[in-house]
Amino acid sequence: MLKTSGADKEGAAERRAISADLIAVLVAAPNGNPVVLTVKEGTTLPSGPFALGHRSLQSGLRDWVEQQTGHPLGYIEQLYTFADRDRSIEEATRRVISISYLGLTREEPSHRTPPDSWRNWYEFFPWEDHRTGAPALIDDIIVPRLRQWADAAEQQDKRQNRLRRAASVFGFDDRHWNEELVLQRYELLFEAGLVEEAVRIKGGTAVPGRTMTGDHRRILATGIGRLRTKIKYRPVVFELMPPAFTLLQLQRAVEALAGVTVHKQNFRRLIEQQDLVEETGEMSADTGGRPAKLFRFRHAVLDERLVAGTK
Amino acid sequence: MLKTSGADKEGAAERRAISADLIAVLVAAPNGNPVVLTVKEGTTLPSGPFALGHRSLQSGLRDWVEQQTGHPLGYIEQLYTFADRDRSIEEATRRVISISYLGLTREEPSHRTPPDSWRNWYEFFPWEDHRTGAPALIDDIIVPRLRQWADAAEQQDKRQNRLRRAASVFGFDDRHWNEELVLQRYELLFEAGLVEEAVRIKGGTAVPGRTMTGDHRRILATGIGRLRTKIKYRPVVFELMPPAFTLLQLQRAVEALAGVTVHKQNFRRLIEQQDLVEETGEMSADTGGRPAKLFRFRHAVLDERLVAGTK
DNA sequence: CCCAATTATACTCATTGCGAGCATAATAGG
């Protein structure tokens, strides 16, 4: 399988059968709405074959996105490379390697893209939005069905195990909700046969939540989870913000991504004591209450030190 | 470059030119020695073509490693996928995608592998071992040469920028050392022309530190950095430990990976309050001082909750 | 013009986590 060196002959036939795709999870957050770019009526993440023309994966992705959306891509990060044989049916003889990326863009979804191609990502993961408390669907549907699934195991210890895992990722039986475990929750639901993608294979009925082609929803879950982790220790939210913003707008963006609310005063304390922003001098009028100062991101912090994030 | 769908015809010719490799960063820590598996006299990481026969990348890697070393692979994590055109010379017409993995193994490097194929990883990164204080080579060689490099920039602000970056990743000018920035330090040295791999291209002379083939040292840096981050929030060190160990042995393993020492009492407090281990009932005789209790990892914690690591 | 609703912003307080140190216990080896 693995040899100690790269160049050998017998691998040549196999190599021909390999092709590579890029898959992008492109995120924006116009007025506190967490959205992701999709194609084909929200069923598919934008992707395509990886060609030779580009210097690197990142530059290829960046060029393509900027051309498609007309907006600069602020931040790019590689997510994961998938190459499992069961990714799709045609791969019995041919292997597709999919390299997925997370990209953040500052701008409002615009004219260049069809209006419905940016989707609120909670359509795909309705159980992930806890900004107004835990969604009813968790207690009403998900937890009971996970309990059923746990009970269905043969051995005692396996039942316990399933229940513990379920409780720990979904935060019931007084564990608390950890918003970063997006992928773990999706995988648990998949394993329990509660998402459409699993139903296709094993049968049964899924819990609510829009499905996607192939394993795209899993890739999206990976991206959201990664982003939720990242905002806590790197100032990446600013890649989603307009040049000037109020602190509440910034907070709303963080909350949109994290899917939980934060304490307003403490949020501001954190942002300010880290010197992440500076006042523009202007005020925002349309806050609906007392006018708020406008701030901009201090780009200098990126050089000064390896800074913490927003949480 | 990217299309909205995977299956199109014009990409076919290009696809044929793509091949995929796996590259492994395999780590062990026999008696507090951080070692990595290498081939070709320590110049190369084990790697080989990625074949179609396996269900997934991970299972392929696992099978291969267990067969080669005769020891089970405790933990596997994908590191990064490289596909930049300038990775090597032959790739003008053919693109090699390299998928790199980090793997941890519990056992002592053994009979199955030649004795020198496990190398202390600080041979490759002598500036990374701060267990007995900052290595002299940092103040004596690296810092002066980085200052030279910073001074060599044309514009004032670029000089400042370089100096700030250098100070921040290498922890001089009273910033403190952040052991996680392994990759950032390597990349800075590369950019400054101070590692052999850069010297090959730009000329000049490198600072001490064993070099590797192609970009293997960069991949190793990625792996070490990732592992240093990971041990802080996931209990992965235990994958490197024998079934029973003293708390000091555990601490030495953590220190070996992190490259810094930790406060003994606080370390124990942390381990115990997290319920990561349980007493075996046995005592270790050969500690050289007061006998120490032997502990084992509580595997149950992996199900119970998403636990923190050792720091 | 006043009042309710909404948002901004300044402080305070208690708890926790964590770095750092002191003190004591138990062994080996000379």
Added chain:
DNA sequence: CCTATTATGCTCGCAATGAGTATAATTGGG
């Protein structure tokens, strides 16, 4: 018996953090 070495228990103080109180400045509706 003394010293070196390791194990282990405990305390102190600071910094970060979660949560609440109080006050200021708007808008919009009666």
